[in-house]
Amino acid sequence: MAVSMRDLDPAFQGAGQKAGTEIWRIENFRPVPVTKSSHGKFFTGDSYTTALKSGALRHDIHYWLGKDTSQDEAGAAAVKTVELDAALGGRAVQYREIQGHETEKFLSYFKPCIIPQEGGVASGFKHVQEEEHKIRLFVCRGKHVVHVPFARSSLNHDDIFILDTKSKIFQFNGSNSSIQERAKTLEVVQYIKDTYHDGKCEVAAIEDGKLMADADTGEFWGFFGGFAPLPRKTASDEDKPVGSYPAKLLSVEKGQAKPVETDSLTRELLDTNKCYVLDCGFEVFVWMGRNTSLDERKSASGAAEELIRGSDRPKSQIIRIIEGFETVLFKSKFEFWPQTTNVAVTEDGRSKVAALLRRQGLNVKGLAKAAPVKEEPQPYIDCTGNLQKKRYLMVVRLKIYCHSKLSKS
Known part of the structure; x- marks a missing residue:
């Protein structure tokens, strides 16, 4: 996907060039940078797009939606996340985070927790001042x-x-x-x-x-009017086990999601020129072919949002994935997935990556003419990152590939 920076929000120019977390709050449908002193402070009436750089080549991006955020602002956060991914090279796995139902991966970036405060810019609320303490x-x-x-x-x-x-x-x-x-x-x-x-x-x-x-x-x-016996805990919707939900594959064309008729899910069903939605109930994946345009990717993301709204599943997770950078969880939904897949990397893309690595002081000799990258299956890593040898505090996480590995690709 060839993208000009003119197609992206100016707020994302220069994103990912410095190590560390970057967070943007959606204000009047535009991303506004959040100062480092306010990182980890979220407001219930706002939506955020968050990112972090710790190396090169691979990212995770999360967009967080407060419980009081408007539907329009939430939609803007989803769209801007697609633009941020494009600005960072178009390889990110993108996660939708709902207040109170965040993924373990997202929560692990903020120690020991996040406690959203009442208020927000988009909703017209005033941010609660520290001196106005309420129980x-x-x-x-x-x-x-x-x-x-x-x-x-x-x-x-x-x-x-x-x-x-x-x-x-x-x-x-x-x-x-x-x-x-x-x-x-x-x-x-x-x-x-x-x-x-x-x-x-x-x-x-x-x-x-x-x-x-x-x-x-x-x-x-x-504070509760005196002691009295506590009632038994009643089972809420959150406590009920999630039943089995047959995965459904939908092809997105012109913003409309249409079912793909198939007896079994295989990798061959996914066309590099199209976007798809894989509805697994609690998890809804958006798969974006490498040859799709920025507008097509935004449209597919909107179709996924509309799908969960229409089926009254506001707490479902939306995970957006670029072809060639599929997660183990996504692959597990298919009855068959090739052991090795070739990820086509354009010469233009290699030159941009090489320039990025040179700015970081890494040896990139031979990268520009390297063969297509082969992505081997990786062992499953849970959302907390506990199985990783190195763990970074971030909202967009990039895995560093040293020169020795690049030269072998």
Whole structure:
């Protein structure tokens, strides 16, 4: 795909040239850079496109949608993410992140968590000032920290909760919670103390089921009108197991997704000149052929968004993939996928990559005339990145290929 920078948003010019995280907030449908001091601070009324550079050649990009963001702003974030991918070389895997239902991969970039604040630019809200402290109740489930209604009915015996008040932070440990969960929540408590209280408030641990007559326990239950037995936790839609969903392949033409009639999913069904949507229920993949235009890729992304809106699946994940850079998870959805696939790399593309590597001080001799890159299957790596030997804190992650490997390709 040949793309001119004139086709891309000016905000993305120079993106990815320096190591580190880059984040843009969507304001009036345009990406506006977020200062480094505000990285990790998200607002519920906003949408963001995030990126990070730590090497060369391969990326992950995430666009995050707050629960109060408008549909138009969310659509703008999706489109701008496609443009950002083009600006970075067109090889990225792109993830749609919904507030409260973020992927483990995305959450692993922000330590120990993200806690979105009320407000936003796109919605016309005013960002909440730090001095306007309101009592907040959070439930902690692994890396997910979710703001829940400040009410006794939100509490249960299975989870761990954080009650954030002006002068004290309470950690309520459900009687059925594990030691590991409690230790993780303590990190979040410390983060809230440092971020929202300048490290100057008290911290208290409240044990569920232990009716000790101490001041902290009495103070905690006082915020809820006094102690009373907690109700049993009711199963929500999030707790219900996801049933099997037969994968459906759709071809996207002129913004319309049409089913592909087939008895089995194979690699041969994917045409390099087209874009496709693979609907797997909770996961919706957008596969973009290398010969497709920027507009066609934007159109395919819009078709995927429309698909989940029309089927009332707002929490489904959308993962966008470029031909030749498919993930192991995507390949696993097919009954047959070749062990080795040739990824066509144009001479123009090689020269651009070579120039990028030279700026980073790497030896690129022989790269410009290298043979097509062969992408071998890789062992499965989960969303947390725990199986990787090296782990980078980023929102777009690039894998570094040294000269010795490039010369063999």
